[in-house]
Amino acid sequence: MSSAPELPRPIPRPAAAATPLDGTRIIDFSHFIAGPMATMQLADMGADVIKIEKLGGGDDFRRFQPERNGLGAPFLWTNRNKRSIALDLRKPEGLDIALDLIRDADVVVENFSTGVMAGFGLDYATLAERHPDLIYCSISAYGRHGPSAHRLGFDPVVQAECGFMSLTGYEGMEPLRSGPAILDIGTAMMASNAILGGLMARHHTGRGQLVDVALFDVSLIMTGFHAMNYLVSGNMPVRSGNTSTDSAPTGVFHANDGPFYITCASDQIFRRLATDVLDRSDLVDNPDYQKSVDRVPNRANLGKILESIFVTRSREEWLEKMSNAGVPAGAVRALNEVYASAEIADRHLATEIAHPVNGTIPNLTSPFHFSETPVVDPVAAPLVGQHTTEILQELPGYPEEKIAELMSSKVIG
Numbered sequence: 001m002s003s004a005p006e007l008p009r010p011i012p013r014p015a016a017a018a019t020p021l022d023g024t025r026i027i028d029f030s031h032f033i034a035g036p037m038a039t040m041q042l043a044d045m046g047a048d049v050i051k052i053e054k055l056g057g058g059d060d061f062r063r064f065q066p067e068r069n070g071l072g073a074p075f076l077w078t079n080r081n082k083r084s085i086a087l088d089l090r091k092p093e094g095l096d097i098a099l100d101l102i103r104d105a106d107v108v109v110e111n112f113s114t115g116v117m118a119g120f121g122l123d124y125a126t127l128a129e130r131h132p133d134l135i136y137c138s139i140s141a142y143g144r145h146g147p148s149a150h151r152l153g154f155d156p157v158v159q160a161e162c163g164f165m166s167l168t169g170y171e172g173m174e175p176l177r178s179g180p181a182i183l184d185i186g187t188a189m190m191a192s193n194a195i196l197g198g199l200m201a202r203h204h205t206g207r208g209q210l211v212d213v214a215l216f217d218v219s220l221i222m223t224g225f226h227a228m229n230y231l232v233s234g235n236m237p238v239r240s241g242n243t244s245t246d247s248a249p250t251g252v253f254h255a256n257d258g259p260f261y262i263t264c265a266s267d268q269i270f271r272r273l274a275t276d277v278l279d280r281s282d283l284v285d286n287p288d289y290q291k292s293v294d295r296v297p298n299r300a301n302l303g304k305i306l307e308s309i310f311v312t313r314s315r316e317e318w319l320e321k322m323s324n325a326g327v328p329a330g331a332v333r334a335l336n337e338v339y340a341s342a343e344i345a346d347r348h349l350a351t352e353i354a355h356p357v358n359g360t361i362p363n364l365t366s367p368f369h370f371s372e373t374p375v376v377d378p379v380a381a382p383l384v385g386q387h388t389t390e391i392l393q394e395l396p397g398y399p400e401e402k403i404a405e406l407m408s409s410k411v412i413g
Helices: 034-044 073-078 092-103 124-130 155-161 182-205 215-222 225-233 267-277 281-285 299-310 315-325 342-346 388-393 400-408
Strands: 025-028 048-054 082-087 107-110 135-140 209-214 250-255 258-263 329-331 350-355 359-364
Touching: 025 034, 025 092, 034 048, 034 073, 034 082, 034 107, 034 135, 034 182, 048 092, 073 359, 082 092, 082 388, 107 182, 124 135, 135 182, 155 182, 155 215, 182 209, 182 215, 209 215, 250 299, 250 315, 258 315, 267 281, 267 315, 315 329, 388 400
Parallel strands: 025 048, 025 107, 048 082, 107 135, 135 209
Antiparallel strands: 250 258, 258 329, 350 359
């Protein structure tokens, strides 16, 4: 049975340093991946993110496997640095609490099915009448208007519909979805960017606005230059697996002890590979391989030549030679190799942080590295309702006896 790696503790940030989003409050009604990951990025930058969860189980993503003492690893991945309050929004008192929280908030984020928030009176149009400076980010699969606005959708479904899967895998085989939830992650990044844009616009205009972000819309951007190539030429892209349709040699090659990946995206890089790494200047002189437009149709033959050379040495030897020569290449790694790598250790990209139930849990570090306003020190994803009392005590009109009454009547938890 494999075991998880031992991880270091995070390096504490300077105590006196400000954060990029000091003083910003976000009320987060979102669940699963895209919404929670967007708000987590903002929480990392210092926003006070209050996660609204249903009584009892909270966010359904909490129960996704693998679990440790009832805590799903996927949930821990997307909910760092937040506070949780558990409410029953079906009860008037619970809805009143949500409205009280929104009253002093800068941002609301939600990713329910179309119409759910309106059913509670928590849609943008209703809230904007009371809070014209509110930034309201609505995340969905297909957008809040249009022929598919009513449809449910998850990352792999949208991957199929947007053409993403048609670009992945090898020609003649069934299209493939990506392993990670890449459209959810991309949508989270777009949503957090859009929220920051809304906050900046409010700084200039004094007004809030609705920010509508959809997985399908983001997916079209993420099909990349393949989409633009089709729109410009009318030619359908051909799936090429690990190779490239516009550069060669590009793909997976094998040393005598493991695979690595090379990208020769220009003639200059290929020249360095042939002459400085392989000592095969004859390849550069061969008319079949001189230019990229020559190498692409002849990549199969070129690949056989390169494979016969690469199997003569170790992967480490080849990678060192290519690094010295300025040829982009890297080992094809499994996750256990990734998290044992020097890159992870040097930049503290995976750490171990405290957790109230499990003692410690792994943490994937924020990728933001600010020189003057560093991200906050990581705090593990909250338990359901972990901060309910704390949050209510910060609001006017919620003395201890009222909080106790709300608890006993199962309005909060």
